[in-house]
Amino acid sequence: GLGLSFTKDENFGEWYSEVVVNGEMIEYYDISGCYILRPWAMSIWENMQTFFDAEIKKMKVKNCYFPLFVSPGVLQKEKDHIEGFAPEVAWVTKSGESDLEVPIAIRPTSETVMYPYYSKWIRGHRDLPLKLNQWCNVVRWEFSNPTPFIRSREFLWQEGHTAFATKEEADTEVLQILELYRRIYEEFLAIPVTKGRKSELEKFAGGLYTTSVEAFIPNTGRGIQGATSHCLGQNFAKMFEINFENEKGEKSMVWQNSWAYSTRTIGVMVMVHGDNKGLVLPPKVAALQVIVIPVPYKDADTQGIFDACTATVAILSDAGIRAEADLRENYSPGWKYSNWEMKGVPLRIEIGPRDLANNQVRAVRRDNGEKIDISRVFLVEQVKGMLEKIQQNLFDVAKQKRDACIEVVKTWDEFIKALGQKKLILAPWCDEEEVEKDVKARTKGEMGAAKSLCTPFEQPELPEGTKCFASGKPATKWTYWGRSY
Numbered sequence: 293g294l295g296l297s298f299t300k301d302e303n304f305g306e307w308y309s310e311v312v313v314n315g316e317m318i319e320y321y322d323i324s325g326c327y328i329l330r331p332w333a334m335s336i337w338e339n340m341q342t343f344f345d346a347e348i349k350k351m352k353v354k355n356c357y358f359p360l361f362v363s364p365g366v367l368q369k370e371k372d373h374i375e376g377f378a379p380e381v382a383w384v385t386k387s388g389e390s391d392l393e394v395p396i397a398i399r400p401t402s403e404t405v406m407y408p409y410y411s412k413w414i415r416g417h418r419d420l421p422l423k424l425n426q427w428c429n430v431v432r433w434e435f436s437n438p439t440p441f442i443r444s445r446e447f448l449w450q451e452g453h454t455a456f457a458t459k460e461e462a463d464t465e466v467l468q469i470l471e472l473y474r475r476i477y478e479e480f481l482a483i484p485v486t487k488g489r490k491s492e493l494e495k496f497a498g499g500l501y502t503t504s505v506e507a508f509i510p511n512t513g514r515g516i517q518g519a520t521s522h523c524l525g526q527n528f529a530k531m532f533e534i535n536f537e538n539e540k541g542e543k544s545m546v547w548q549n550s551w552a553y554s555t556r557t558i559g560v561m562v563m564v565h566g567d568n569k570g571l572v573l574p575p576k577v578a579a580l581q582v583i584v585i586p587v588p589y590k591d592a593d594t595q596g597i598f599d600a601c602t603a604t605v606a607i608l609s610d611a612g613i614r615a616e617a618d619l620r621e622n623y624s625p626g627w628k629y630s631n632w633e634m635k636g637v638p639l640r641i642e643i644g645p646r647d648l649a650n651n652q653v654r655a656v657r658r659d660n661g662e663k664i665d666i667s668r669v670f671l672v673e674q675v676k677g678m679l680e681k682i683q684q685n686l687f688d689v690a691k692q693k694r695d696a697c698i699e700v701v702k703t704w705d706e707f708i709k710a711l712g713q714k715k716l717i718l719a720p721w722c723d724e725e726e727v728e729k730d731v732k733a734r735t736k737g738e739m740g741a742a743k744s745l746c747t748p749f750e751q752p753e754l755p756e757g758t759k760c761f762a763s764g765k766p767a768t769k770w771t772y773w774g775r776s777y
């Protein structure tokens with residue numbers, strides 16, 4: 293039948309796979325870890341892209357496109373950046389029947405592709421700031437459990453790569469981009485995130501520091517990195533000799549940032565908002581915000597009902613609302629309700645004989661099932677208002693659920709207990725890398741080890757003398773910990 297065979301609370305993994313397929317977002321592909329993004333998912337990617345692309349263009353970032361292929365020489369250039377990842381790099385070794393002289397890597401990220409040319413293009417301070425972005429795919433031959441959107445061997449993202457004359461400019465941009473990522477999650481996907489800084493162990497090894505927006509999946513009790521904005525310092529400038537002559541004629545190295553969000557965002561949205569009837573799409577990103585369904589009754593003015601549906605779609609579309617009518621003859625209204633609930637359309641409008649007679653429509657919210665009769669006289673305003681309420685309610689409910697998972701702990705025992713309860717743990721930490729490694733070692737298991745997720749910019753009061761939960765040494769900061777994706 294139409295329904296799901298797994299429930300979100302009983303079998304999250306199976307529920308998730310079924311929802312993304314039945315919601316027509318994903319089709320599984322015959323190469324493991326690769327997925328087909330169907331229009332229902334692609335439209336969400338495009339809606340986010342429309343916002344983000346316009347915002348970075350306001351920041352004078354320009355789009356470009358660099359080759360997919362990386363010559364082996366440059367890839368090995370950055371030792372500590374690559375060494376940890378080498379197994380994930382996919383290589384082209386043949387063309388047709390013949391072997392390539394030299395194997396060519398497929399980009400897992402584009403620092404090493406782009407920066408030799410940054411070195412060539414940046415000569416004087418007038419060449420700065422250089423701000424480029426590309427919307428592209430990247431390949432990382434991951435081995436741990438592949439999950440649509442969340443962990444795949446190829447994914448779509450944007451990667452921004454900027455170069456400045458001063459550290460101050462770079463530091464400023466890192467946070468401007470991070471705010472855009474917060475908006476992507478909180479204003480478009482209706483998902484609460486925490487802005488913070490990654491630990492030295494968890495940061496991008498090639499960079500100076502990493503900031504991120506962290507989300508949380510209550511059902512699995514796992515944190516998930518939503519997007520990252522790194523300051524690379526002068527590390528890559530040194531490696532790739534990206535220098536410029538400053539105003540005083542001195543030779544200096546540029547300060548760089550790199551930042552990305554990917555199609556992983558869509559998976560987080562499904563996990564947070566989806567329910568046992570299927571997808572639940574936030575109106576801001578939904579391809580279809582309103583589905584209008586005729587409810588004919590025996591021979592009661594069927595044509596009038598169909599005409600009212602078509603007129604309703606026209607009125608809503610003219611007002612900029614993404615609406616369609618499902619006039620298919622061969623499906624019952626009930627079947628259509630289930631179908632569009634599975635696809636997560638935020639608002640359903642039903643028009644039956646009574647609605648026609650009373651010059652009204654019946655609106656049904658996907659987020660909470662609320663049914664409201666709306667007079668056609670105020671149709672646009674009322675529908676717009678309901679869509680805004682749905683968007684806000686999805687965020688409020690997700691935030692309430694996420695906040696309910698937060699556990700503040702002071703001791704190791706409390707930490708282990710909270711971990712077992714699938715909590716998002718906030719703990720005082722001495723900020724020593726060895727201690728973080730120790731936490732990972734002591735929590736290793738088939739559920740995966742706990743790790744630091746981020747040190748939130750918003751720091752609660754840390755009373756003098758507070759001890760680190762793991763080492764007992766003086767704590768210097770509050771940090772979020774948990775299992776993660």
Ligand SMILES: O=C(C[C@H]1NCCC[C@H]1O)Cn1cnc2c(c1=O)CCCC2
Nearest residue numbers: 377380381400401432451496550551552
């Ligand atoms: O990709 C980044 C850093 C940076 N890349 C550009 C966009 C922002 C940010 O993600 C880190 N990283 C992750 N994963 C891999 C690599 C890697 O550099 C290189 C080798 C393969 C796997």
Ligand SMILES: [Mg+2]
Nearest residue numbers: 377380432434
């Ligand atoms: Mg990785």
